[in-house]
Amino acid sequence: MRVPYKWLQQYVAVDLPPEELAEKLTMAGLAVENIENLAPDFQGVVAGRIEAITPHPNAEHLVICRVDTGRELQLVTGAPNVYAGQTVAVALEGARLPAGKEIRRATFRGVASEGMLCSAQELGLDASLISPADREGILTLPPDAPPGADAAEVLGLNDVVLVLELTPNRADCLSILGVAREVAALTGVPLRLPEIAVREDERRIEDLAAVEIEAPDLCARYVARLVSGVRIGPSPGWLQACLRAAGMRPINNVVDITNFVMLEMGQPLHAFDYDLLQQHRIIVRRAAAEEKIKTLDDVERELDPEMLVIADAARPVAVAGVMGGLETEVTPETANILIESAHFDGASIRRTSRKLGLRSEASTRFERGVNLEGAAAAADRAARLMAELAGGSVARGRLDCYVRKRRPVTILLRPQRVNYLLGTTLTPAAMKELLERLHLEVSGEGPFQVTVPAYRGDLTREIDLVEEIARLYGYDNIPVTLPGNITAREKQTPAQRWEEAGREAAATAGLAEVVTYSFIGPRVLDQLLLPPGHPWRQAVKIQNPLRDEQGIMRPSLLPGLLEVAGRNASRRVLPVAIYELGRVFIPAGRQLPAEPLRLGGLVMGTIDHGWNWPAVEMDFFYLKGIVENILARVKIKGITWEAATAYPFLHPGRAATIKAGELSLGFLGELHPDVLAAFDLPSRACVFELDWDQAGTLNQRQLGYEPLPRFPAVERDLAVVVGDNLPAAAVEEVIKEAGGDLLKSCTLFDVYQGAPIPEGYKSLAYTLVYQLPDRTLTDAEVNAAQGRIQKALEERLGATLRA
Numbered sequence: 001m002r003v004p005y006k007w008l009q010q011y012v013a014v015d016l017p018p019e020e021l022a023e024k025l026t027m028a029g030l031a032v033e034n035i036e037n038l039a040p041d042f043q044g045v046v047a048g049r050i051e052a053i054t055p056h057p058n059a060e061h062l063v064i065c066r067v068d069t070g071r072e073l074q075l076v077t078g079a080p081n082v083y084a085g086q087t088v089a090v091a092l093e094g095a096r097l098p099a100g101k102e103i104r105r106a107t108f109r110g111v112a113s114e115g116m117l118c119s120a121q122e123l124g125l126d127a128s129l130i131s132p133a134d135r136e137g138i139l140t141l142p143p144d145a146p147p148g149a150d151a152a153e154v155l156g157l158n159d160v161v162l163v164l165e166l167t168p169n170r171a172d173c174l175s176i177l178g179v180a181r182e183v184a185a186l187t188g189v190p191l192r193l194p195e196i197a198v199r200e201d202e203r204r205i206e207d208l209a210a211v212e213i214e215a216p217d218l219c220a221r222y223v224a225r226l227v228s229g230v231r232i233g234p235s236p237g238w239l240q241a242c243l244r245a246a247g248m249r250p251i252n253n254v255v256d257i258t259n260f261v262m263l264e265m266g267q268p269l270h271a272f273d274y275d276l277l278q279q280h281r282i283i284v285r286r287a288a289a290e291e292k293i294k295t296l297d298d299v300e301r302e303l304d305p306e307m308l309v310i311a312d313a314a315r316p317v318a319v320a321g322v323m324g325g326l327e328t329e330v331t332p333e334t335a336n337i338l339i340e341s342a343h344f345d346g347a348s349i350r351r352t353s354r355k356l357g358l359r360s361e362a363s364t365r366f367e368r369g370v371n372l373e374g375a376a377a378a379a380d381r382a383a384r385l386m387a388e389l390a391g392g393s394v395a396r397g398r399l400d401c402y403v404r405k406r407r408p409v410t411i412l413l414r415p416q417r418v419n420y421l422l423g424t425t426l427t428p429a430a431m432k433e434l435l436e437r438l439h440l441e442v443s444g445e446g447p448f449q450v451t452v453p454a455y456r457g458d459l460t461r462e463i464d465l466v467e468e469i470a471r472l473y474g475y476d477n478i479p480v481t482l483p484g485n486i487t488a489r490e491k492q493t494p495a496q497r498w499e500e501a502g503r504e505a506a507a508t509a510g511l512a513e514v515v516t517y518s519f520i521g522p523r524v525l526d527q528l529l530l531p532p533g534h535p536w537r538q539a540v541k542i543q544n545p546l547r548d549e550q551g552i553m554r555p556s557l558l559p560g561l562l563e564v565a566g567r568n569a570s571r572r573v574l575p576v577a578i579y580e581l582g583r584v585f586i587p588a589g590r591q592l593p594a595e596p597l598r599l600g601g602l603v604m605g606t607i608d609h610g611w612n613w614p615a616v617e618m619d620f621f622y623l624k625g626i627v628e629n630i631l632a633r634v635k636i637k638g639i640t641w642e643a644a645t646a647y648p649f650l651h652p653g654r655a656a657t658i659k660a661g662e663l664s665l666g667f668l669g670e671l672h673p674d675v676l677a678a679f680d681l682p683s684r685a686c687v688f689e690l691d692w693d694q695a696g697t698l699n700q701r702q703l704g705y706e707p708l709p710r711f712p713a714v715e716r717d718l719a720v721v722v723g724d725n726l727p728a729a730a731v732e733e734v735i736k737e738a739g740g741d742l743l744k745s746c747t748l749f750d751v752y753q754g755a756p757i758p759e760g761y762k763s764l765a766y767t768l769v770y771q772l773p774d775r776t777l778t779d780a781e782v783n784a785a786q787g788r789i790q791k792a793l794e795e796r797l798g799a800t801l802r803a
Helices: 005-009 018-027 132-136 176-187 237-245 253-265 346-356 361-368 372-389 415-422 428-437 462-473 494-508 523-527 558-570 620-633 673-678 692-696 728-742 779-797
Strands: 002-004 031-037 043-055 063-068 072-077 087-097 106-108 111-113 115-117 160-165 200-204 210-213 219-228 269-273 281-286 292-294 300-302 308-311 316-319 337-344 393-396 399-402 409-413 441-443 448-452 576-583 586-588 591-594 597-604 639-643 650-660 663-671 685-691 714-723 743-752 761-770
Touching (some): 002 005, 002 176, 002 237, 005 160, 018 160, 072 115, 200 219, 210 219, 219 281, 237 253, 253 361, 269 372, 281 337, 308 346, 409 415, 415 428, 415 462, 428 448, 428 462, 494 576, 558 597, 597 620, 620 650, 620 663, 620 685, 663 673, 663 692, 714 728, 714 779, 728 761, 728 779
Antiparallel strands (some): 031 160, 043 063, 106 111, 219 337, 219 393, 292 300, 409 448, 586 591, 650 663, 663 685, 743 761
């Protein structure tokens, strides 16, 4: 929001320097992001009125202008847009223009020129705030500018603008009056409201126009006023200066008045050419299917039934709250104006603005919320100005369709609660005085009954009033103290503790955490080689994605991990060892999607060798060890690994399902070569993903004490030859079952294929540890157990001892 300082001072006569006022506003919660000085980069430029124009005797493309600048000057120009009676910017002899250019008396083809007529470009003005007709030729000044007046003053350039960055809840400050209320409350300077009383003629507006609201859910109020006999022309200089300083381009007196009142009061207005409205009727309705309208920007736009339009008896004439229609726009021939001042539903305006790709000053205000009670006053203010500045006559009365009236808001405020929350010792009288500065009605002695004006839609609860008191009292005046009550210990829920345990386990296992977007693109599912019927393709779709690459919610953590790995590899940041603990999204019909917690990881590359260890490739077995460490750290036992073919994105023969009994916890494996190519990964990579919610049900939260063994253990090695397609887990299961209570542990330490092992077979070597807690084992007992194991392996798996 741009707040010109001189315009602000019309409503609150504050005499603080702009920098000091900006500091006060910022400390009160209205952040002033910038203080913009409009001072021009020129001197000696004045307003001049062209009295006469004669052809140059020696040049066809030049003319001689006799200009009144307080004294008559002769000026030569080649500009095509000059005419007698025009008020223009004149650089006098000795004037300085931007870039240091100095104006001197000159002679053009034998004719003296005592200065220069200036264009907007020559004065360094913002072209967006100049009419298209003046951008190429001489700059036209407002016709009421007196000859000899300082052009910078006429253009409103001797001013300062406060640029406010407003929070969404402060829609009231999207107006000069709203900011003036804040300034009055902060400084104690009285607020001066503009005159809105209208002098009306004898005609009754009810006899001349009609308004009907067919969509009361989208339009709570519609006010119309009729001004007849207007003369369309340029606005007076003060009005043009206000608009330019606020960042809007002047157009004509009627349109400028609607923009001026919108900026002044925060209520968007629209001016219709009354004579172009069919049957002089206004109908506020939803658009019909495939209905079209050509908006003021001369673009034909297709509407849909979700959009609200303003229509006459025959067709739509405006997109409500966004932009007017070209067919009923105000033109130089317009004589009669119907003023619209309405209250539209903010959510509807936001949807319409986004669908049409149109964003305007009006739509911005409707989206944030407009004062429902202010529509009539804004219409009256615009009608009064049109009568004064455009020579119009205002019909008696107004059409006011008020279909959903505002319910007054009264909030109970406890003074002791204010002091408790702020740590202050303010008296109830001081609190009341602060609230009344904001024009809030306060009754009672405590608790207070506080009635909120309609323009402060952000005040709905007691805590909102506490914030208002804190703002006006001054945050810097609130003492810095420790909390007076006993601070409760921070407590985590079991789910939070389990989530934190997963992060600690993964980080301890050597993985670095990454956090990726929950949104992915449908193309990723193709890159993962997923067949058409795969469950991951039934993803949760996003209705309004920011871009195509973020069109669905992730069904797995894998896409994000692969994207991070690819980005690191492209920058030669290797090896990669990462994990993510986050939620995935699974459709649940008409219900909200399920959001299970998953723990996923990826490793790629080789760990460099050191002086005392060799290089280690982070392959399938390396990642399997990481997952085993993670599960062991969170006390999950009984994990088994089964060869799997159900994961199309994993390498055939190098993929496993991770199980605990019959419960499937996830998968682990090496990525398929085609997936590596799709994500531009330069070397083999392995991934895993665990259902961390399911894993939490297996966590042994009640841990028992197990004393250190008092009696020695006996170690024996066992090497057996089995078929190369037999999983090592099957061999280990038989060993543990046959070893019974004597067998403390069984660890695979070698896998070998090659001579002298026959082709199609492999050798598995285990270290077996025997131990009892209450006595020392004898050799006979250990030999017997070893024999039982060998016999069970031979009978059940066809294994033979390796020679």
